[in-house]
Amino acid sequence: MPWNDNSSSGSGNSGSGKPGPWGSPPPEDGKDAREDKAQRPSGGRGGGPRGPRKPPSPGPDLNDTLDRLNARLREFFTDGQGNVRPRAVGTVIAGAAALYLATGVYFVQPDEQAVVTTFGAYSRTTGSGAGYHLPWPVEAVEKVSVTTLNRIDVGGMDGADVPEESLMLTGDENIIDLDFSVQWRVNDASKYLFNVRDPDATVKAVAESAMREVVGRTPLQPVLTTARGQVQEQVAQLMQSVLDRYDAGVFIDGVQIRNANPPTDVIDAFRDVAAAGQNAESAANVARGEAAKVVQAAIGYREQVVREAAGEAARFNQVYEQYRLAPGVTRERLYIETMQRVLANSNKVILDTKGSGPVVLPPDVFRPKASAPPAPTARSGQ
Structure with missing residues (x-):
């Protein structure tokens, strides 16, 4: 059914300002319909059932903050009549003094020493731990590491x-x-x-x-x-x-x-000299080793000769004791032992001196004994 603005007077609904059939007034004459569309949020992020977005709230005003701070300080330091409160001033002075005195506290690490000076002159040295000095400019402290290499x-x-x-x-x-x-x-x-x-x-x-x-x-x-x-x-x-x-x-x-x-200019010559010295030392070590071997061999030979001589002397003493007891028997035994040693490895010819005929020696007596021929070696493949 068509809509009519019965309360309007004049022609149509132009300039009436009354709401239209959808709850918003019709656009005024001379304005683009797009302005009305821009003013009315559409569905989606900014419109719909949730309504239009709220504008971002402005941050705190710096001037208001400073004004409130000044007001609180004014209330702290003055009374209602504008007079300064002595107690408040004393509190501020005491706090400032406490902070000033607290600057004298210092800490020293285990690997450090702290040197305290009074008006630039040496006063004392402290070790690790907490310490205190009068605040600047009366005293100052400087820390030095004593373990760092x-x-x-x-x-x-x-x-x-x-x-x-x-x-x-x-x-x-x-x-x-x-x-x-x-x-x-x-x-x-x-x-x-x-x-x-x-x-x-x-x-x-x-x-x-x-x-x-x-x-x-x-x-x-x-x-x-x-x-x-x-x-x-x-x-x-x-x-x-x-x-x-x-x-x-x-x-x-x-x-x-x-x-x-x-120096670089003569380093080659020095290296040659050093090499020659090393070679000489090596040769000397070899010579000392050979000399030690010869000395050890001589010492061994000396010990052997001495022991053999001692053995022969002991044997002679034993023979002499036997000779004193039986001289004839001892002489005969010595003769026989000597002949055994002499004739053991020689050709022997025994002659009977009682015979009257001439003695003819066989020719083989004076020939050296022929060595035995070597055993034949077996040929391979036979």
Whole structure:
């Protein structure tokens, strides 16, 4: 059934502002129908049974927040008549003082020492745990690790050579290219901080000086081969004595020679000399071994001769005792034993001296005995 606006006067429903048949007024004259469609949410995300979306709520206003904070501070510090409350001021001062005093609390780790200074001057040293010092600017604290190993390289590192540091003169007036490292740590934090301006540079200078002194009184060949450990130990001891005289608060943990060679220009000749020395040492070892064998053989032969002589002497003494008891029998027995030894391996001809005819010896008597022919060997395949 068609809809009519009975309450309207004039022509049609133009400009009446009354709602249409679907609950919304008809569009005014001169406006596009699309404006009305844009004002009315359609179904979907913004419309439908849930209605239109609410606009995002604005965040807190900074000015309002500051105003409320100022109002609360005003209420805290003043009374209703605008007078300042002394108790509130005292509370603020006490809180600020407590915070200021709390800045003096400090904690020291087990591997550290803390040095407390008063107006920049040394006051005391504390160990691990909690401590307290008067707040700045009266006192200050500086912590130093006393267990961390520090390392200093002299002569170069990672293939980079520094000839000014590595070239040294040995005790036999040869030049050596030597690189080494020093491990050190702090053993007294107060001395470390106040007695030495630049600890790293000081330790490096002392290390270079000590190494030059020790190498300067040691020949080249021992430094290159067998005396490295001795040189390292002497350098560490010399460094420690010098740093103790400086009162530096530094402990030398060890010195390690990383590289020790002749200069590059003459390194081939030095290697030839070293090889010749090794060959000579090897030949000497072989000769000493042969000499030891000869000596042992001579000692064995001497012992054998002495024992044989002792045995013969004992045997002679026994024969002599028998000879004293029966001289004739003993002489006969000695004669027979001697003839047995002499005639055992010889051809013998027995002659009867009582005969009157001539004696003719057979010709085979003076011929040497022919050795037995070797046994024939069996041929293969027979």
